[in-house]
Amino acid sequence: MQFAVLSGFLLAALTPFLNNLFRQRLGLVLALLPAALAVWFASFIPDIMAGEVIVQEMAWIPGLDISLTMMLDGLSLLFALLISVIGTFVFLYASGYLAGHQDLARFYVVLLSFMASMLGLVLADSLITLFVFWELTSITSYMLIGFNHKDPEARKAALQGLIVTVGGGLALLAGMVMLANAAGSYSLQEILTQGEVIANNPLYLPMLLCLLGGAFTKSAQFPFHFWLPNAMAAPTPVSSYLHSATMVKAGIYLLARLHPSVGGTETWQILLPLFGATTMFVGAFLAVRSTGVKKLLAYSTVMALGTLTMLLGIGTETAMIAFAAFLLGHSLYKGALFMVAGALDHSTGTKDVTKMGGLRKVMPVTALAALVAGMSLAGLPPLFGFVAKELMFEAALGGSVLLTYTLVLALTSAAFVIAVAAIIAFKPFYGALKETPKKPHEAGWAMLAGPVVLAAISLAFGILPGMAGNLLVEAAASSVAGRPLDVHLYLWHGINAPLLMSLASLALGALIFWRWDAFRKRLEVLNPLIARGPEAGYFKMMDFLVWSAEGQTRLLQNGSMRNYLSVILVTLVGLVGYTLFYRYQLHWNWDVSFQIHELIVVGLLVGATAVVCTTRSRLGAVASMGVFGFAVALIFILFSAPDLGITQVLVETLTVILLVLVLFKLPSFVSLSTPAQRARDVVVALLTGGLMTLLMMVAIDVQIFPSISSYMIEQSQPLAYGRNIVNVILVDFRALDTLGEIFVLALAAIGVYAMLKLHPETDPGSNELAGSLVLPPLETDKAIKPQTKQQDGGSAS
Amino acid sequence: MMKPGTLILYAAARFLLPLQLIFSMFLLLRGHDEPGGGFIAGLVAAAAFSLYLFAFGSEVTRDLMRIDPRTLVGIGLLFGVASAFPALLHGQPFLTAQWWPLELPGGAELKLSTPLIFDIGVYLAVIGTVVTFVMALAESEEI
Numbered sequence: 051m052q053f054a055v056l057s058g059f060l061l062a063a064l065t066p067f068l069n070n071l072f073r074q075r076l077g078l079v080l081a082l083l084p085a086a087l088a089v090w091f092a093s094f095i096p097d098i099m100a101g102e103v104i105v106q107e108m109a110w111i112p113g114l115d116i117s118l119t120m121m122l123d124g125l126s127l128l129f130a131l132l133i134s135v136i137g138t139f140v141f142l143y144a145s146g147y148l149a150g151h152q153d154l155a156r157f158y159v160v161l162l163s164f165m166a167s168m169l170g171l172v173l174a175d176s177l178i179t180l181f182v183f184w185e186l187t188s189i190t191s192y193m194l195i196g197f198n199h200k201d202p203e204a205r206k207a208a209l210q211g212l213i214v215t216v217g218g219g220l221a222l223l224a225g226m227v228m229l230a231n232a233a234g235s236y237s238l239q240e241i242l243t244q245g246e247v248i249a250n251n252p253l254y255l256p257m258l259l260c261l262l263g264g265a266f267t268k269s270a271q272f273p274f275h276f277w278l279p280n281a282m283a284a285p286t287p288v289s290s291y292l293h294s295a296t297m298v299k300a301g302i303y304l305l306a307r308l309h310p311s312v313g314g315t316e317t318w319q320i321l322l323p324l325f326g327a328t329t330m331f332v333g334a335f336l337a338v339r340s341t342g343v344k345k346l347l348a349y350s351t352v353m354a355l356g357t358l359t360m361l362l363g364i365g366t367e368t369a370m371i372a373f374a375a376f377l378l379g380h381s382l383y384k385g386a387l388f389m390v391a392g393a394l395d396h397s398t399g400t401k402d403v404t405k406m407g408g409l410r411k412v413m414p415v416t417a418l419a420a421l422v423a424g425m426s427l428a429g430l431p432p433l434f435g436f437v438a439k440e441l442m443f444e445a446a447l448g449g450s451v452l453l454t455y456t457l458v459l460a461l462t463s464a465a466f467v468i469a470v471a472a473i474i475a476f477k478p479f480y481g482a483l484k485e486t487p488k489k490p491h492e493a494g495w496a497m498l499a500g501p502v503v504l505a506a507i508s509l510a511f512g513i514l515p516g517m518a519g520n521l522l523v524e525a526a527a528s529s530v531a532g533r534p535l536d537v538h539l540y541l542w543h544g545i546n547a548p549l550l551m552s553l554a555s556l557a558l559g560a561l562i563f564w565r566w567d568a569f570r571k572r573l574e575v576l577n578p579l580i581a582r583g584p585e586a587g588y589f590k591m592m593d594f595l596v597w598s599a600e601g602q603t604r605l606l607q608n609g610s611m612r613n614y615l616s617v618i619l620v621t622l623v624g625l626v627g628y629t630l631f632y633r634y635q636l637h638w639n640w641d642v643s644f645q646i647h648e649l650i651v652v653g654l655l656v657g658a659t660a661v662v663c664t665t666r667s668r669l670g671a672v673a674s675m676g677v678f679g680f681a682v683a684l685i686f687i688l689f690s691a692p693d694l695g696i697t698q699v700l701v702e703t704l705t706v707i708l709l710v711l712v713l714f715k716l717p718s719f720v721s722l723s724t725p726a727q728r729a730r731d732v733v734v735a736l737l738t739g740g741l742m743t744l745l746m747m748v749a750i751d752v753q754i755f756p757s758i759s760s761y762m763i764e765q766s767q768p769l770a771y772g773r774n775i776v777n778v779i780l781v782d783f784r785a786l787d788t789l790g791e792i793f794v795l796a797l798a799a800i801g802v803y804a805m806l807k808l809h810p811e812t813d814p815g816s817n818e819l820a821g822s823l824v825l826p827p828l829e830t831d832k833a834i835k836p837q838t839k840q841q842d843g844g845s846a847s
Numbered sequence: 848m849m850k851p852g853t854l855i856l857y858a859a860a861r862f863l864l865p866l867q868l869i870f871s872m873f874l875l876l877r878g879h880d881e882p883g884g885g886f887i888a889g890l891v892a893a894a895a896f897s898l899y900l901f902a903f904g905s906e907v908t909r910d911l912m913r914i915d916p917r918t919l920v921g922i923g924l925l926f927g928v929a930s931a932f933p934a935l936l937h938g939q940p941f942l943t944a945q946w947w948p949l950e951l952p953g954g955a956e957l958k959l960s961t962p963l964i965f966d967i968g969v970y971l972a973v974i975g976t977v978v979t980f981v982m983a984l985a986e987s988e989e990i
Contacts, residue, residue, distance in 0.1 A: 692882040700890035704977060707897050711984040770944060771958060772879035780884060781962040781969070785942045788965070789927050792972040796920045799976040803917065806983040 051106050051120035051173050054087055058166025062159045069155040077145020078496070080158055084137035084165060091130045098127050098525045101534060105175065105239070115236050119175040124525025128378065129172040129296075129303055131522070136295045136385045137165050139500030143389050144287035146497035147396055157197060161288070164190035168296050172303055177226045177236045180304075184222065184268070187297050188215045194292060195284040207283040210588070214267050214277045222264020222304075228257035229312070238307065242532065245311045258317060261308065262325075269301030269355045272329040273584035279336075279348040286392025289344060290500070294351050294384035299377070302358045306373065310532025314365055322363025323452045329356025331459040334466035336580075338562065339573045342401045343391040343474065347384065350427065350470050353463055354380045357442060360456060362530070364449040371537050372441035374526040378518060379438035379508065383426035386504035387474060390420040393497055394478055399487030403473055408483030413492045417479040419501035424475030426508040428468040428559070429552065434511035434518060436552075437539050439464065443548035461555055468559025473566065515539035612723070616734050623737045630744060637744075637751040648688065654681040668719045672709050676702055693776040860902035867895030875970050879958070885966035889973025896974070897981045905985045916978035923972030930965035 061083050065076070072079050094104060108118040122130070144161070148154055167186035174180040189212070196208030230236045232251040233244040241248070248254065265271075270278035281293050292298070305313075305322070312318065333352030340346050354376070361373040393416050394409070395401050410417040426435030446460045447453075492498075511518035519539035528535045543549060562569055606617075658677040665671050683698035723731070762775055762783060772778040780788050871892035878884030900908040909915075934943035942961075949957040 693884065693887065696882060696887050697890065700887060700894065703894055704890065704897065707894070707901075708980060708984060711981065770879075770962070771946060771960075772962075774878060774880050774882060774884070776882075777878045777884040777966075778962075780886070781879070781965045782944045785931075785944075785962070785965055788969060789931065789942070792924060792927055792969055795972055795976045796924055799917065799920050799979040802980050803983050806987045 051104075051122060052108055052118055054090065055120070055166050055170040055173065057083060057087070058162050058169065062162035062166070065159045065162065066155050069158075074149065075145070076154065076158060077141050077148075080162065081138050081141035081145075083162070084134045084141060087169070088131060088134035088138060091127060091134055094122060094127060095521055098122065098124055099520065101525075101528070103239075110176075110179070114178075115176075115230075116178045117176045117237070118179060119237070120173040121175040121238060122173060123529045124522075124527070125303070125306055125374075125529035126172045128374065128522050128526040129299070130169060132378070132381045133165060133168050133172070133296050136291060136381065136500075136504070139385070139389070139503060140287050140291040142496045143290070143392070143500045144285075146494045147287055147392055148285060153197070157194075157285070160190050160193045160197075161291070164194065164292065164297070168300070171300055175238050177230055177238065177241070180238075181219070181223055181226060184264075184300060184304075185216065185219055187292075187300060188212060188219060188268075191215070191281075191292050191297055194288040195281045197285055197288065198283070201283070204283040207277075207280040211277045211281045213592075214274055214588070218264045218267025218274070221260045221267075225257050225260030225262075225264060228253050228260065229308075232257065233311070241308075241311050243311075245314070245532070248311050249315050254315070255317060258312060258315075258321075261304070261312065262321065265301035265304045266325065266359075267301070268304075269298050269359070270329075270352050271301070271325050271356060271359055272332050272352075273587070275329060275332060275352045276583065276585035276588065278352055279340075279345055282342075282344040282348050286344070286388060286395065289348070290385050290388030290392065293348065294388050295381040298351065298355060299358075299381070302355060302362070302377070305359065305362050306530045309362060309365070309530050313362065319363055319365060320452065323360045323449060323456050324363075326356045326358070326360030326363055327452070327456045327459040329353070330360060330463045331356070334463035334470070337470045338466045338566075339570055341404050341570075343394060343403050343478070344388070344401055346403070346470050346474060347387055347391055350467055351380075351384060353467060354384065357460075357463075360460075361442065361445055364445050364456070366445060366448050367527075367531065367535055368441065368448050369445035370527040370531040370535060371523060371539075372438065372445040373530060374523040375434075375441050375518070375539065376438040377526070378511070378522060379426060379434045382504050382508045382511070383423040383433075383435055386419060386423035386501040386508070387427060389497065389501040389504075390416055390423065390474070393493040393501070396497070397488065397490045397493060398478075403477045406478035406484060406486060407481040408479070409490055410479040411483070412490045413479070415498050415502065416493060419498070419505045420479065421475045422505040422509055423501065424471040426505070426512070427474075428471035428556075429464065430556075432509070432512045432541055434508045434515065436512060437515045437518075437541060440543055440548045440552065441539075443551045447547055461551055462558075464551070464555035465558035465562065468556055469562035469566065472559065472563040476563075512541060515541050612727075612731070616731065619734050619738045623734075623741050626745065627737075627741050630741070630748060634748050634752055637747045651681055651684050651688065654684075666719065666721075668713070668716065672706070672713075676706060679705070691776070693774065856902045860899045864895050864899050867898075868892055871895065871970075875966060876963075878966060879962065885969030886973055889970045890977065892970070892974045893977035893981075896978050900981060900985060905982050908982070912978070916975045916982060919971050919975030920979065921975075923968045923970070923975055926968030926971060927965055928968075930961040930968060933961055 061080065065080065068079060069076050097104060104122040106120050108120070110116050110118040141158075141161070144157065148157060151157070164187060167183045167190055170183035171180055171187060174183055192208050192212040195211055196205050198204045226236075229241065229248065232248045232253065233241040235241060248257075251257070267274045278293060278298060282289055284293070313322075330353050333349050333354075333356055337346050337349030337353060340349060358373060358377060358380075361369045361376065391401075393413070394406060397413065398406055398409070400406065422433065426433035429435045429439030443460065443464075446456050449456055516539060519537045523539065524535060524537035527537055655678060658674045658681060661674040662671050662678070665674065679698060679702035683695045683702065686692075686698055687695035762779060766772055766775045766778045770778040770782040772782070871888040873888075874883035874891060875885055875888035876883075878888065896908060896912065899911065912919075931942045933945045934941060937943075937945070945961045947959045949959055951957050
């Protein structure tokens with residue numbers, strides 16, 4: 051399984067080369083990997099159905115209890131199959147949708163990395179590994195949303211998504227550490243058996259809140275739902291993969307995964323249905339007032355994510371089964387519908403459903419796929435969406451806490467979603483053919499494969515619900531519940547409460563669809579309220595961040611080198627001096643004998659320093675600094691450290707060379723400080739020097755640990771086959787430090803080069819918004835929000 | 848642009864460059880047993896290129912080096928990182944030194960090892976960094 055995850059990253063690394071080889075067919079070739087993975091994961095179905103959990107161990111950092119162990123159970127398998135099956139169609143689809151795009155190879159590299167990260171996330175056994183993959187999905191998602199990086203809207207949306215999800219990721223990390231401490235292990239296998247212990251931990255509430263913070267931001271739960279519709283700036287293949295079927299479900303996955311250990315408590319049963327049901331309603335409500343086809347789908351995805359959270363919160367057996375069924379059903383129809391949306395956009399050149407019509411004759415296959423998937427979204431028989439929705443109603447009826455709240459919201463949301471489904475399935479395809487920016491045409495087979503196959507699976511699972519139930523839902527629901535469940539899915543439940551609810555919502559939904567335009571007009575009354583929603587809070591927070599950063603920068607980073615130095619040195623003297631006197635008192639070591647040549651070198655040092663401080667010529671100062679440097683080198687050589695001595699001499703030489711190069715560009719020599727400032731600087735300098743002297747004396751006297759140098763001297767020859775201890779330390783004993791240092795060197799080189807050679811304000815391709823954190827709100831649904839103002843972001847300074 | 852160098856500088860730079868480069872290789876290879884090593888050797892080589900740059904300007908130095916100093920930094924890092932992996936093949940911790948001593952004809956022994964590869968990485972990274980500094984400064988002056 052480790053290789054299954056790794057293969058995605060490997061293929062991503064090879065993609066630029068494959069691009070030269072296959073060109074137009076690259077997407078089709080790359081789709082082979084998710085297809086192979088899908089088959090491979092499917093081969094585990096019999097074992098998983100028998101209740102087995104497949105674990106493949108692999109050590110990573112054993113000292114910290116972090117492993118690359120992978121675990122495959124019902125829940126992981128369901129996710130892994132969704133990721134690889136939908137992934138296959140997304141790659142096919144992308145090869146048609148983005149055909150001829152100049153950055154196609156980059157797109158595939160990131161998409162493959164995303165797929166691998168997502169697989170890693172759902173298979174990881176260690177919380178830390180899971181977290182690493184979690185963050186990788188955030189980062190790859192950022193790059194995918196901002197794929198059209200020249201479009202400022204896309205960049206803004208990408209950054210917003212990143213900040214929200216990564217901010218939640220921080221909370222998640224804290225929650226995971228608390229969880230691991232409570233359970234005594236980072237391994238999920240252990241954690242899942244520790245439910246009692248964890249629930250009784252005194253830190254349970256903060257732990258749960260942190261975990262929910264991570265999951266809710268990732269899965270776009272209210273009040274963090276706003277980033278998801280904005281993320282529709284991504285190319286449609288990305289939306290249909292990340293923002294409907296996979297990544298946004300990572301938060302849901304985490305909640306489901308941890309349900310047996312963290313869930314089931316009273317807090318959980320209140321918080322999750324509360325937020326879930328609210329999200330469900332807000333999503334459905336915002337969906338029905340949108341006209342952009344992708345926006346409609348995005349908000350209905352928010353609704354679905356809310357539903358899943360609610361079901362997890364209810365926590366009964368029916369709710370677990372409903373959860374697994376709804377998850378499967380939603381991924382299938384939403385993936386298909388997004389691909390339909392992309393096909394519409396691709397072929398007509400507009401995203402607004404009110405501007406499309408009568409496309410059924412031009413795009414018959416797309417229309418059929420949209421109809422079937424739309425029926426599943428609406429929850430109509432005989433589609434799998436119907437089975438899932440009936441189960442959802444049944445679970446909502448069985449919930450004990452917040453029963454009325456969830457029930458009412460579930461019913462209204464279902465009605466809204468039926469209207470949304472009808473809008474997508476009928477509006478663009480029926481009625482009179484409307485004028486569109488591009489002349490519409492049917493999509494190619496690569497773009498049709500996804501919607502058709504996914505819609506067909508929705509239909510097959512609907513007609514034979516037992517198949518889906520036995521294959522996937524039972525194992526997944528059992529994993530979520532933490533005990534084996536017996537699942538039998540039926541299309542026909544008989545006439546019961548859920549069916550009556552379905553009928554009621556259907557009637558209401560049909561009414562909304564029929565009077566959609568009027569309904570939307572009515573809803574405009576609420577626009578001021580929506581404008582004040584959580585997204586406004588996000589912008590307020592970002593404004594505050596920039597404001598506080600500016601204040602702090604003015605205070606601490608005012609650009610004066612002398613200020614920096616004195617602040618740093620005074621802090622050093624204060625903190626180290628305090629510790630020194632408090633812990634070790636004074637140590638006075640004057641019984642040192644000096645030799646005459648040593649005194650001469652010291653005299654040189656002191657003299658050179660005095661000249662540097664008092665000279666009135668720059669060249670004189672440079673020369674005295676040189677004397678100082680060479681005197682230090684002499685000291686190294688006197689105390690038998692030839693390597694250090696040579697290095698010092700060479701560095702001094704190169705410093706002179708660099709100084710010569712800049713000497714002509716420097717302003718003329720002036721004295722910038724007043725006598726009072728100079729006096730202050732003298733005091734700071736004396737204090738620092740005095741502290742260092744005392745520190746040395748203490749260091750000579752106090753030996754807390756035996757010196758490590760004796761070990762290195764002894765082991766240099768036998769262990770590292772080298773007589774030069776300095777070099778042995780550099781390249782062997784402490785090679786990791788050196789590796790870090792050469793990276794620092796490289797960064798310094800890049801920094802200097804950028805400072806001297808690049809002129810970001812004037813260079814072509816420069817971007818005045820680069821580096822700005824606050825982004826103006828996106829222009830969404832112009833028809834509904836006409837007064838969206840384009841406020842200016844923070845300046846790039 | 849700085850003033851054209853004197854005849855002495857021209858001649859010295861031309862003759863000193865190869866000598867300094869050979870000396871830097873010598874320092875690099877003896878480093879494990881005697882004073883020397885990648886960092887020092889890199890500084891010597893960088894000083895050699897800097898001297899050449901003073902005499903003939905950055906264009907000529909670029910041609911002479913044939914490779915952009917920034918690329919050199921990257922290659923150096925690559926060597927450094929590459930030396931870390933052979934240990935993993937033997938199941939040892941990252942960066943554990945591996946030794947493949949070679950008997951050369953004439954009784955000498957060549958101590959091939961990952962620390963040597965690592966040191967070469969340091970050497971190249973140091974040259975690249977310093978020459979990048981110097982060239983960037985010299986060229987910014989030409990504007």
